[in-house]
Amino acid sequence: MQEHASPKLDRRTRKRLATRQAISDSATRLFMEHGFDQVTIDEIAEAADVGRMTVFNHFPRKEDMFFDREDEVREMVFAAIQGREEEMSPVTALRLLAHRCIEDRNPLLPLFGAPLRFVATALASEALKARARQMCSEFTRVLAAMLAESIDRPADDTDAHLLAGLLVATWSVAFFEGYNVADRNGDAEAAGQIFLRLIDRGFQAAAAAVSGTPYV
Numbered sequence: 001m002q003e004h005a006s007p008k009l010d011r012r013t014r015k016r017l018a019t020r021q022a023i024s025d026s027a028t029r030l031f032m033e034h035g036f037d038q039v040t041i042d043e044i045a046e047a048a049d050v051g052r053m054t055v056f057n058h059f060p061r062k063e064d065m066f067f068d069r070e071d072e073v074r075e076m077v078f079a080a081i082q083g084r085e086e087e088m089s090p091v092t093a094l095r096l097l098a099h100r101c102i103e104d105r106n107p108l109l110p111l112f113g114a115p116l117r118f119v120a121t122a123l124a125s126e127a128l129k130a131r132a133r134q135m136c137s138e139f140t141r142v143l144a145a146m147l148a149e150s151i152d153r154p155a156d157d158t159d160a161h162l163l164a165g166l167l168v169a170t171w172s173v174a175f176f177e178g179y180n181v182a183d184r185n186g187d188a189e190a191a192g193q194i195f196l197r198l199i200d201r202g203f204q205a206a207a208a209a210v211s212g213t214p215y216v
Contacts, residue, residue, distance in 0.1 A: 020058045023048045027065040032117055036066060036125040063131040066122070070135060073108055074142060081150050089216045090150050091207045094167060098174075098199045102192040111178050111195065112188045119179055140168045151214040159210045166209055170202025 009017070026047035030039045041062060045052045059065045077094065084093035101109040110118045122128040144164035148157040178195035182188055207216040 019048075019050060019054065023050060023055055023058055024065060024068050027059075031066055031121055036062075036121055036128055061131075063128060066128060067131065067135060069108060070139075074139070076108060077143065078146055081146050089207075089214070090147050091163070091167070091203055091216050095199060095203045098171070098203075099196060102196055105188075109175070111175070111182050111191050116179070116182055120183070136168060136172065140164050143168060147215060159213050159215060163206055163210050163215050166206035167203065170199060170206060174198035174202065 023044065027039070027044045030043060030047060041052055041055055044065065045055050048055070055065075059068070077097070080093050080097040081090050084090065100106070102111075105112050107115055110116060122132060140161075141164075144157075144161040145155045147164055148155050148160040153160060174195045174197075177198055178191040181194055182191035210216060
């Protein structure tokens with residue numbers, strides 16, 4: 001992941017961000033070269049030229065160094081929901097976000113080129129797969145809260161939680177079906193088409209589940 005320190009940040013903050021970036025870059029390189037489970041914290045610290053505790057100060061878990069763009073994904077989704085046009089539903093805003101990700105080949109959707117290695121590395125590690133499942137569950141709760149807030153409903157709104165679960169499940173299935181195509185024959189266009197076809201169908205079904213509500 002690449003972070004860009006703003007010139008308005010103080011020197012201490014810039015230094016902290018630069019250290020975090022160096023750790024992230026070193027970890028990513030080692031994970032891609034050797035596999036996640038084969039790389040140790042000590043090796044990452046040495047490659048980044050920092051101490052072991054410095055690594056943990058920035059990344060409490062080894063898995064966090066691999067999935068270090070989760071906040072960016074959440075920010076992207078939040079921006080799509082909050083920045084939608086007044087007459088647009090949250091479901092439509094998220095469906096259009098999926099289409100933009102494919103059109104722009106957004107690196108946060110690793111279906112194209114080098115990022116495919118990221119997915120392959122994750123699938124080869126039980127620890128990463130377990131963390132990915134945990135993150136998916138966490139994101140579903142976060143998305144439910146985002147959806148509820150977007151139409152001024154309480155965070156525990158049952159329709160929001162139902163909708164969030166269906167949307168996240170759709171995205172997950174669509175992504176892995178697209179990945180399987182890209183990984184098998186390298187056809188990025190076909191992978192994107194399959195991803196979007198499943199997104200459109202799944203989001204339509206999710207919308208039907210909460211029909212009659214402001215979510216759709």
